[in-house]
Amino acid sequence: MLTFLGSGAQVAVSDGPNPLTAGWYVYNIASISDYQKLSIWSDGYYITDNTSSSNRVWALERDAMLVGSPSAQIVGFNLPGIQTSGFYSPQAFNVTNGNLPATGGAPIVYLQDDAWSGVSNDHIKLWTIDVNWNNPGSSTVSAAQEISATPFISVFDNGSFSNLRQPGGGRPIRIDALQATIMNQAQFRKFANHNSAVFNFVIDADASSNKLAAVRWYEFRQSGDNQPWSMYQEGTYTAPDGRHAWCASLAMDGQGNIGMGYTSMSGPNTPSTVQVSSYFTGRGSGDPLGTMTSVEGLIANGNAKIPGTRYGDYSKIDVDPPDDSSFWFITEYMNGSRRGVVGKFSIQAAPLDTEAPTDPTNLSASNITSSGASLSWTPSTDNIGVAQYNISIDGNVVGTSTSPSFNVTGLSPLTNYAASVTAEDAAGNVSGSANTSFTTIDGGTGNPGEIAAYFFETGLQGWTDGGNDCARQASGNSFEGSFSIRLRDNSNTSNAFSPDLDLTGNTQVTVEFHTYASSMENGEDFFVEFFNGSSYEVIGQYVSGTHFNNGAFFDDTIVLDAGSFNFTTNNRIRIRCDASNNNDQIWFDQVVISGDNVNAPVANDNTTVLKRFNTTTNENVKLYPNPTNSILNIEILDGNFDEIVVFSATGKIIQTMDPNTDNLNVDVSQLASGMYFVRFVSEGLVFTKRFIKN
Numbered sequence: 001m002l003t004f005l006g007s008g009a010q011v012a013v014s015d016g017p018n019p020l021t022a023g024w025y026v027y028n029i030a031s032i033s034d035y036q037k038l039s040i041w042s043d044g045y046y047i048t049d050n051t052s053s054s055n056r057v058w059a060l061e062r063d064a065m066l067v068g069s070p071s072a073q074i075v076g077f078n079l080p081g082i083q084t085s086g087f088y089s090p091q092a093f094n095v096t097n098g099n100l101p102a103t104g105g106a107p108i109v110y111l112q113d114d115a116w117s118g119v120s121n122d123h124i125k126l127w128t129i130d131v132n133w134n135n136p137g138s139s140t141v142s143a144a145q146e147i148s149a150t151p152f153i154s155v156f157d158n159g160s161f162s163n164l165r166q167p168g169g170g171r172p173i174r175i176d177a178l179q180a181t182i183m184n185q186a187q188f189r190k191f192a193n194h195n196s197a198v199f200n201f202v203i204d205a206d207a208s209s210n211k212l213a214a215v216r217w218y219e220f221r222q223s224g225d226n227q228p229w230s231m232y233q234e235g236t237y238t239a240p241d242g243r244h245a246w247c248a249s250l251a252m253d254g255q256g257n258i259g260m261g262y263t264s265m266s267g268p269n270t271p272s273t274v275q276v277s278s279y280f281t282g283r284g285s286g287d288p289l290g291t292m293t294s295v296e297g298l299i300a301n302g303n304a305k306i307p308g309t310r311y312g313d314y315s316k317i318d319v320d321p322p323d324d325s326s327f328w329f330i331t332e333y334m335n336g337s338r339r340g341v342v343g344k345f346s347i348q349a350a351p352l353d354t355e356a357p358t359d360p361t362n363l364s365a366s367n368i369t370s371s372g373a374s375l376s377w378t379p380s381t382d383n384i385g386v387a388q389y390n391i392s393i394d395g396n397v398v399g400t401s402t403s404p405s406f407n408v409t410g411l412s413p414l415t416n417y418a419a420s421v422t423a424e425d426a427a428g429n430v431s432g433s434a435n436t437s438f439t440t441i442d443g444g445t446g447n448p449g450e451i452a453a454y455f456f457e458t459g460l461q462g463w464t465d466g467g468n469d470c471a472r473q474a475s476g477n478s479f480e481g482s483f484s485i486r487l488r489d490n491s492n493t494s495n496a497f498s499p500d501l502d503l504t505g506n507t508q509v510t511v512e513f514h515t516y517a518s519s520m521e522n523g524e525d526f527f528v529e530f531f532n533g534s535s536y537e538v539i540g541q542y543v544s545g546t547h548f549n550n551g552a553f554f555d556d557t558i559v560l561d562a563g564s565f566n567f568t569t570n571n572r573i574r575i576r577c578d579a580s581n582n583n584d585q586i587w588f589d590q591v592v593i594s595g596d597n598v599n600a601p602v603a604n605d606n607t608t609v610l611k612r613f614n615t616t617t618n619e620n621v622k623l624y625p626n627p628t629n630s631i632l633n634i635e636i637l638d639g640n641f642d643e644i645v646v647f648s649a650t651g652k653i654i655q656t657m658d659p660n661t662d663n664l665n666v667d668v669s670q671l672a673s674g675m676y677f678v679r680f681v682s683e684g685l686v687f688t689k690r691f692i693k694n
Contacts (some may be wrong), residue, residue, distance in 0.1 A: 089181030254324035261329030299343030319458030467493025
């Protein structure tokens, strides 16, 4: 079977096993416009399409096409929830060998980059398609399953086709990194106790202004046909000597070893000149997860530059049917002219690992609440490496961990639980268990109260700075004190997120925040998002001109209920700016998270002192009249201050006063109308009040 493009996509199915002597049944799908990828599944052939139209996947009636039926049916499907950079290139799983799964549940996968509009965090989306050839109108496509992934950068040069500079002198030619595409093919294979699928796409492994193409690869697994899919392993392959690696293709042989062919050439820091060439690597089925353990092998070196920006589009790997262990890989290179190059290789698996890890020890439970506990233990050792720990409560597996700790959630108050942990290596060998027991506390002893509060006067207070478009600043745009966090424009760095929050035991949580906006055009917005333990979900969207205006403070309190949100020990709050790239800015300040069942709030000493100072100063300092036309009176009822500073909304200092000697009446008659601020400083603590000049 093969496909080619021209006035739609054509699919040709041979009428015999020898493609050189067989005849061909040819079918046309006129609606397909670009970059089709063809896959084989048990109930059909599936083709994905780079198109902005509603049908992005096409199913073809395989059984009818194999016998050359002119009435073979073709059905199109949309992919609900898909986001893209403007280039659509998902892919259906392709069965590597003749061992087909049960009909239905044809999986489609696509990467989702948080640099793209509408994507909050890097992940993989997976859909399944069920075709009913007896009644095609009843065929269905599932909602997208979101599978979390290690963060990645998949965008090169804002999505253009001119990305990777080829080495050597003469005219510089940058060729296509083939971004935003699941590379040909996403390969599926059945094994005795599970099904696996492997696929890849290109990422930029250099987060600086330089570029280094690398292969992000995945293995997904399901326990059986038409069962849920989950990630089994992921890895990032970077070529030796700082070379680029991209245009890869992966498959698994009969033993579960992974073979990967790929294109490589000199990167920015490669010490020698390597033109576009073909290489391979791989890993044994029992090797440590997430790593291509085989030494890189060369298939063929190219000897000149690819003459234009477009390169490859496709590569392909297959497993040799007679031995089920040899991989055949084809890609493009230059050898006098542009041509394909084919290589054959195999992956020699390491000797079978039958040695189990040592038993974990010293299992203990801490941070016990009414609904959870933190487990920790002394780690195991293994002759190759521990792949994961399996955590059970009362004999039921509740999760896995790659580190010697785990947070158990979803428990009942005043209940005794038996916990156990075993270690497992990549070959599936399992250790004996470490055991302990604990009793959860009464869920009714908590009271409403504050869980965490962030004012940013002494630092980020554990918040994570998103990068270039995020900064802690001292300005008049801070709601209280001098400092707040500024977010700018719309990039993958226009965000900041809080430290982990333990929200277990609460049935209702509130998130209070205060913002100030500048240069946000009408319709531009910012988001408040909640990390539920596995991914972020939007809990607040605020639109300029609708919810807030430039040059003014805006505040809100968001209420979250346990029935709708997953309260765990590692929840987080993220605030993200989503504006255009012309210095649109949001400042946020005084973020307070409260709950209705706070058992033992532990406040940071600095935060407690600052809150007490803010409250006391607010009560004992008066500004009047406010608004004012000429004279602003500052009255201090109680308290001692080292300095008082009057400044504008842009941060320009108007007047600095010594409260012990100076007159505290300020002449503002010559100031332009607008918002101004008075800052009170005492022993390193700062409180700010606002006033209006008419």
